[in-house]
Amino acid sequence: xxxxxxxxxxxxxxxxxxxxxxxxxxxxxxxxxxxxxxxxxxxxxxxxxxxxxxxxxxxxxxxxxxxxxxxxxxxxxxxxxxxxxxxxxxxxxxxxxxxxxxxxxxxxxxxxxxxxxxxxxxxxxxxxxxxxxxxxxxxxxxxxxxxxxxxxxxxxxxxxxxxxxxxxxxxxxxxxxxxxxxxxxxxxxxxxxxxxxxxxxxxxxxxxxxxxxxxxxxxxxxxxxxxxxxxxxxxxxxxxxxxxxxxxxxxxxxxxxxxxxxxxxxxxxxxxxxxxxxxxxxxxxxxxxxxxxxxxxxxxxxxxxxxxxxxxxxxxxxxxxxxxxxxxxxxxxxxxxxxxxxxxxxxxxxxxxxxxxxxxxxxxxxxxxxxxxxxxxxxxxxxxxxxxxxxxxxxxxxxxxxxxxxxxxxxxxxxxxxxxxxxxxxxxxxxxxxxxxxxxxxxxxxxxxxxxxxxxxxxxxxxxxxxxxxxxxxxxxxxxxxxxxxxxxxxxxxxxxxxxxxxxxxxxxxxxxxxxxxxxxxxxxxxxxxxxxxxxxxxxxxxxxxxxxxxxxxxxxxxxxxxxxxxxxxxxxxxxxxxxxxxxxxxxxxxx
Amino acid sequence: xxxxxxxxxxxxxxxxxxxxxxxxxxxxxxxxxxxxxxxxxxxxxxxxxxxxxxxxxxxxxxxxxxxxxxxxxxxxxxxxxxxxxxxxxxxxxxxxxxxxxxxxxxxxxxxxxxxxxxxxxxxxxxxxxxxxxxxxxxxxxxxxxxxxxxxxxxxxxxxxxxxxxxxxxxxxxxxxxxxxxxxxxxxxxxxxxxxxxxxxxxxxxxxxxxxxxxxxxxxx
Numbered sequence: 136x137x138x139x140x141x142x143x144x145x146x147x148x149x150x151x152x153x154x155x156x157x158x159x160x161x162x163x164x165x166x167x168x169x170x171x172x173x174x175x176x177x178x179x180x181x182x183x184x185x186x187x188x189x190x191x192x193x194x195x196x197x198x199x200x201x202x203x204x205x206x207x208x209x210x211x212x213x214x215x216x217x218x219x220x221x222x223x224x225x226x227x228x229x230x231x232x233x234x235x236x237x238x239x240x241x242x243x244x245x246x247x248x249x250x251x252x253x254x255x256x257x258x259x260x261x262x263x264x265x266x267x268x269x270x271x272x273x274x275x276x277x278x279x280x281x282x283x284x285x286x287x288x289x290x291x292x293x294x295x296x297x298x299x300x301x302x303x304x305x306x307x308x309x310x311x312x313x314x315x316x317x318x319x320x321x322x323x324x325x326x327x328x329x330x331x332x333x334x335x336x337x338x339x340x341x342x343x344x345x346x347x348x349x350x351x352x353x354x355x356x357x358x359x360x361x362x363x364x365x366x367x368x369x370x371x372x373x374x375x376x377x378x379x380x381x382x383x384x385x386x387x388x389x390x391x392x393x394x395x396x397x398x399x400x401x402x403x404x405x406x407x408x409x410x411x412x413x414x415x416x417x418x419x420x421x422x423x424x425x426x427x428x429x430x431x432x433x434x435x436x437x438x439x440x441x442x443x444x445x446x447x448x449x450x451x452x453x454x455x456x457x458x459x460x461x462x463x464x465x466x467x468x469x470x471x472x473x474x475x476x477x478x479x480x481x482x483x484x485x486x487x488x489x490x491x492x493x494x495x496x497x498x499x500x501x502x503x504x505x506x507x508x509x510x511x512x513x514x515x516x517x518x519x520x521x522x523x524x525x526x527x528x529x530x531x532x533x534x535x536x537x538x539x540x541x542x543x544x545x546x547x548x549x550x551x552x553x554x555x556x557x558x559x560x561x562x563x564x565x566x567x568x569x570x571x572x573x574x575x576x577x578x579x580x581x582x583x584x585x586x587x588x589x590x591x592x593x594x595x596x597x598x599x600x601x602x603x604x605x606x607x608x609x610x611x612x613x614x615x616x617x618x619x620x621x622x623x624x625x626x627x628x629x630x631x632x633x634x635x636x637x638x639x640x641x642x643x644x645x646x647x648x649x650x651x652x653x654x655x656x657x658x659x660x661x662x663x664x665x666x667x668x669x670x671x672x673x674x675x676x677x678x679x680x681x682x683x684x685x686x687x688x689x690x691x692x693x694x695x696x697x698x699x700x701x702x703x704x705x706x707x708x709x710x711x712x713x714x715x716x717x718x719x720x721x722x723x724x725x726x727x
Numbered sequence: 728x729x730x731x732x733x734x735x736x737x738x739x740x741x742x743x744x745x746x747x748x749x750x751x752x753x754x755x756x757x758x759x760x761x762x763x764x765x766x767x768x769x770x771x772x773x774x775x776x777x778x779x780x781x782x783x784x785x786x787x788x789x790x791x792x793x794x795x796x797x798x799x800x801x802x803x804x805x806x807x808x809x810x811x812x813x814x815x816x817x818x819x820x821x822x823x824x825x826x827x828x829x830x831x832x833x834x835x836x837x838x839x840x841x842x843x844x845x846x847x848x849x850x851x852x853x854x855x856x857x858x859x860x861x862x863x864x865x866x867x868x869x870x871x872x873x874x875x876x877x878x879x880x881x882x883x884x885x886x887x888x889x890x891x892x893x894x895x896x897x898x899x900x901x902x903x904x905x906x907x908x909x910x911x912x913x914x915x916x917x918x919x920x921x922x923x924x925x926x927x928x929x930x931x932x933x934x935x936x937x938x939x940x941x942x943x944x945x946x947x
Contacts, residue, residue, distance in 0.1 A: 155912050159937070160919055163909040170909070196909075199937050208934055279871050282910040364875055371868060 168394030177202035203470030220444025231509035301332035414503035448511035468537025510682030525603020679715035691723035749926035826890035833897035840904025
């Protein structure tokens with residue numbers, strides 16, 4: 136197999152038994168000096184991660200597995216199943232963690248009742264003939280593993296002389312004969328025979344560190360052979376005897392220095408996210424189905440590896456075959472990391488985006504998408520969360536509801552929708568139970584009355600999240616304001632900027648960090664001028680609705696034309712939407 | 728009313744807080760300045776316990792010392808189901824007593840290492856750490872066998888006993904004494920089970936953990 140315990144970072148080794156990963160547990164493992172936090176999410180996916188929170192270096196193995204995310208015990212940073220991307224930082228509850236905050240992950244494969252991993256992920260998980268050839272007629276029994284304070288080579292050497300009795304004849308006077316079949320770099324297969332009784336056990340050697348090993352035996356039980364607790368105890372005690380021998384010898388041998396694997400630093404944040412309208416991901420349309428009248432659901436699966444982590448409220452840019460770019464919110468909860476699920480409403484009249492997705496894109500097609508951006512973040516520390524959705528605006532709020540429902544905090548989702556057949560993602564809503572209130576077919580005035588009822592009682596411990604068509608969203612914001620809700624507790628996301636944007640003014644922008652002064656002429660946007668002059672700018676909706684292209688204003692009075700910021704934020708004049716907003720003063724000094 | 732002569736960082740006091748929390752027994756905690764004041768060695772406290780150590784309880788004038796003796800007393804008096812100290816089953820009671828004695832061993836090794844590192848005690852650190860690892864190996868093997876008997880606890884009952892609570896804090900705080908538990912997966916799973924016992928309470932260094940089985944997106 137070309138593997139060597141002398142170079143334990145090259146190759147695959149068992150790092151845990153499958154039964155070591157019960158529900159909501161974090162197993163503490165180690166391979167080639169790398170300490171590992173190993174956990175199984177409720178969806179069955181196994182994560183093998185570096186056992187270190189990137190924040191303060193605390194071991195993630197003492198953290199909490201909530202079935203979808205692993206939470207560090209120290210400051211509560213949360214990491215997503217599959218990618219290890221940070222999804223929430225309690226000390227910054229209103230901010231989306233940077234995509235680059237990510238724990239180091241290693242591959243995980245379940246085979247022979249063991250979890251296998253590899254530091255450098257080269258090659259494939261080894262196949263062991265004795266365990267594979269007969270797998271249909273035998274049962275594999277994972278025996279008790281044992282850590283040895285001895286080098287992997289030393290353990291391999293002594294395992295060759297290990298003895299045990301056949302499973303069907305444990306009598307001490309059986310005097311079995313042992314046949315040894317070495318598996319270089321991996322372990323040894325031993326067959327014990329006494330009379331007509333015979334049992335094969337494969338002993339894998341896991342190189343924990345230069346001076347430490349774990350022996351993981353797997354017993355091949357013949358057809359119908361009962362492997363009871365006595366057999367497990369026999370093997371555990373036999374291996375314990377071998378350990379005493381090996382560790383006794385190891386005391387007089389020279390101890391190799393421990394491996395000191397480097398901790399890789401968190402990646403530089405100047406990643407693809409800063410590039411204009413980048414679509415670094417390719418996804419396959421795994422599923423496309425009607426979820427309500429005029430609304431198609433799309434499930435987007437990765438072509439390989441895992442999809443980048445996301446937080447509730449996040450959206451992706453979808454680059455369509457016809458060249459258009461459209462934003463869609465993810466409906467996923469934190470426990471749904473295998474595909475991105477979006478809902479697309481057929482716009483009438485369509486400007487080409489929703490028609491293309493509804494009519495031209497088929498299952499199996501490959502689409503280019505951006506990483507998830509999140510400018511509509513959910514606090515996970517509000518004692519009460521009120522989610523108000525209008526029509527297709529339910530998509531980001533569904534993601535939020537799925538998240539908050541896992542916490543035990545108080546929440547409610549109010550879904551204003553035309554009629555029952557317009558209710559999108561009904562099965563998901565059903566699973567959320569009676570905290571989802573559907574308000575069917577209300578006219579504008581009735582909607583306001585219902586909103587007044589919902590928002591009647593303000594609380595400093597509550598936060599409100601609103602998404603829906605502009606008239607409904609405007610009404611909800613007005614009702615919230617009239618009911619005494621502070622702007623800081625009311626969060627919203629418009630699909631689009633329906634107000635008329637004026638681009639007639641002319642002004643100067645000074646870039647404080649780049650020492651550049653540029654002229655924005657009528658008909659041009661700040662964003663266009665920046666890009667034309669080689670300043671890389673992220674953007675998404677390019678109509679002042681999503682918040683992606685905002686920059687900080689150091690001096691000058693912006694002429695706000697976005698619908699992303701609230702009135703207080705507009706009055707603060709410290710940020711500007713470069714895609715639509717302009718300047719009331721002759722010059723804007725920008726912090727870029 | 729029960730008075731507990733208490734110190735927040737003491738594993739032996741914590742065992743009693745844990746048991747009383749699980750049994751929902753009310754008590755008043757009287758803090759003793761164990762470190763750095765050595766109040767338990769002072770003349771005043773020695774009138775309460777001639778041996779000069781904590782914990783001690785006073786239950787309406789009945790004064791009792793030694794954590795494991797107090798656990799026997801509290802479980803016998805305040806657990807009407809007679810499960811935590813299972814006097815109705817001779818074998819189970821014997822096992823419970825045996826593992827209570829095992830806890831003396833973990834206290835004298837793992838917790839001794841912690842006292843040496845944290846609270847200025849003078850032990851042979853390497854020796855107590857090595858002795859703790861020997862006990863941990865035995866306990867990890869026992870718990871692995873118990874799991875394969877479909878049993879979750881140190882004694883062979885379908886429920887925990889005071890023996891689990893007596894051993895638990897020495898194990899759960901072992902890293903403070905430089906004793907890693909990475910080698911003991913069955914032991915780590917068992918500590919997680921103890922942390923999920925209804926009524927579990929924390930102490931500095933020992934966290935509660937979320938329930939293992941929360942219904943996904945439960946409605947209320």
